[in-house]
Amino acid sequence: MNQKIDIKNLISSQKPGWSLDQRFYTDPDIYQLELDHIITQNWIFAGHESQIPDSGDFKVLNVANESAIIVRAKDGSLNAFANVCRHRGSLVCLEKEGSTRKFSCPYHGWVYDIDGKLIAARNMPSDFDKADYSLHQLSIDVLHGMIFICFSDSPPSLDGAKTDLKEPMAMFDFENLKVAAQKTYPIDANWKLSVENYQECYHCATAHPDYAKMHTLTLDDNKRDRVQAHMIEKMEHCGLKDIEIDCIDIKAPEGQQGYGYSRTALFEGYKTGSKNGEPIAPLLGKFKDYDGGASDFALGPFTFLLAYSDHVVAYVFTPIDIDKSECEIYWLVRNDAEEGKDYDKEQLMWLWDITTETDKTIIVNNRKGVASRYYKPGPFSGMEDAESVYIQWILKELAERISA
Ligand code: FES
Ligand SMILES: [Fe+2]
Numbered sequence: 001m002n003q004k005i006d007i008k009n010l011i012s013s014q015k016p017g018w019s020l021d022q023r024f025y026t027d028p029d030i031y032q033l034e035l036d037h038i039i040t041q042n043w044i045f046a047g048h049e050s051q052i053p054d055s056g057d058f059k060v061l062n063v064a065n066e067s068a069i070i071v072r073a074k075d076g077s078l079n080a081f082a083n084v085c086r087h088r089g090s091l092v093c094l095e096k097e098g099s100t101r102k103f104s105c106p107y108h109g110w111v112y113d114i115d116g117k118l119i120a121a122r123n124m125p126s127d128f129d130k131a132d133y134s135l136h137q138l139s140i141d142v143l144h145g146m147i148f149i150c151f152s153d154s155p156p157s158l159d160g161a162k163t164d165l166k167e168p169m170a171m172f173d174f175e176n177l178k179v180a181a182q183k184t185y186p187i188d189a190n191w192k193l194s195v196e197n198y199q200e201c202y203h204c205a206t207a208h209p210d211y212a213k214m215h216t217l218t219l220d221d222n223k224r225d226r227v228q229a230h231m232i233e234k235m236e237h238c239g240l241k242d243i244e245i246d247c248i249d250i251k252a253p254e255g256q257q258g259y260g261y262s263r264t265a266l267f268e269g270y271k272t273g274s275k276n277g278e279p280i281a282p283l284l285g286k287f288k289d290y291d292g293g294a295s296d297f298a299l300g301p302f303t304f305l306l307a308y309s310d311h312v313v314a315y316v317f318t319p320i321d322i323d324k325s326e327c328e329i330y331w332l333v334r335n336d337a338e339e340g341k342d343y344d345k346e347q348l349m350w351l352w353d354i355t356t357e358t359d360k361t362i363i364v365n366n367r368k369g370v371a372s373r374y375y376k377p378g379p380f381s382g383m384e385d386a387e388s389v390y391i392q393w394i395l396k397e398l399a400e401r402i403s404a
Pocket of ligand 1 (some may be wrong): 108109110
């Protein structure tokens with residue numbers, strides 16, 4: 001049977017509200033489709049502008065088979081280039097970050113300037129024109145200091161996200177944040193299992209006792225409404241608006257990257273996501289006081305931001321291979337905050353470091369079970385709605401591409 005029709009039938013046989021068939025986590029053809037139509041076709045967070053402030057400052061982002069160099073140009077703007085030499089394809093930049101005046105390919109020494117232009121290539125024929133061999137330019141955009149890249153020359157539009165997320169992003173003054181800490185968590189599981197786990201809090205009460213003590217997402221809606229009302233009152237007192245935006249993946253209009261925003265109350269006594277609930281960094285942006293809330297932003301299928309009143313945790317899920325993914329976490333604070341005086345790195349990282357270490361274990365256990373001959377899709381609970389919607393979006397994207 002034709003492989004394409006096979007996958008098409010498999011997609012249409014998935015029951016909404018149930019977990020996916022095993023082959024979505026193990027089949028190389030499905031993974032290839034995801035690579036071509038999801039992984040390289042959506043925006044992914046690549047860091048904060050403050051990480052590469054000066055001309056020549058760069059960082060590298062690896063996603064599945066792709067590698068990008070994000071570099072501050074001579075004129076101060078930002079560029080992203082495919083980290084692939086135009087001679088015979090070696091990776092050009094082997095460092096994760098740094099500052100340079102040129103990139104020299106380690107294989108045969110072709111040299112590119114920081115604007116991606118080839119400036120030296122030894123012993124090439126007389127008709128060789130360096131101008132024809134610049135590094136391939138990637139799509140790059142910046143939202144309030146947050147850098148996003150896409151490995152597609154025609155990426156989804158960020159216009160909706162830019163307009164609708166403007167007010168909530170301004171509330172935290174994302175532009176004037178800095179990265180206080182960053183950590184990579186390698187996960188031996190398909191990228192979808194990693195993101196699916198982040199999408200639901202059905203597991204939080206059992207797996208994350210520290211998180212469950214402060215975050216009310218573990219509560220059912222009625223109980224949460226009461227604490228939520230209290231937080232909204234405090235927000236109003238600070239002159240802030242409670243905003244809800246639901247244009248995530250499947251709800252985004254054709255051609256637009258999906259996005260979402262909401263703020264949820266923490267339990268009484270918790271001002272922020274710290275061990276004892278007390279402040280751990282200077283208040284952000286427009287916050288005059290702690291409102292006892294935490295905001296969730298989603299932008300595209302891989303990037304999730306959690307914004308407390310005094311710090312932001314950016315979560316990026318990166319597919320690496322069919323059963324390897326990474327979670328990259330950035331902890332951001334106000335750019336004038338001083339380490340040791342205004343914040344302590346360990347305190348800042350504590351909650352989401354222990355939570356993510358636990359998630360890694362859960363996700364890998366999930367992967368092992370899903371690979372078994374006894375695995376069968378199971379029904380979602382009411383607390384896994386976001387995961388269910390996410391899966392529907394993936395199926396829709398794949399189905400559309402396969403029939404195109
Ligand atoms: S592959 Fe880069 S110089 Fe040959
Ligand atoms: Fe978790």
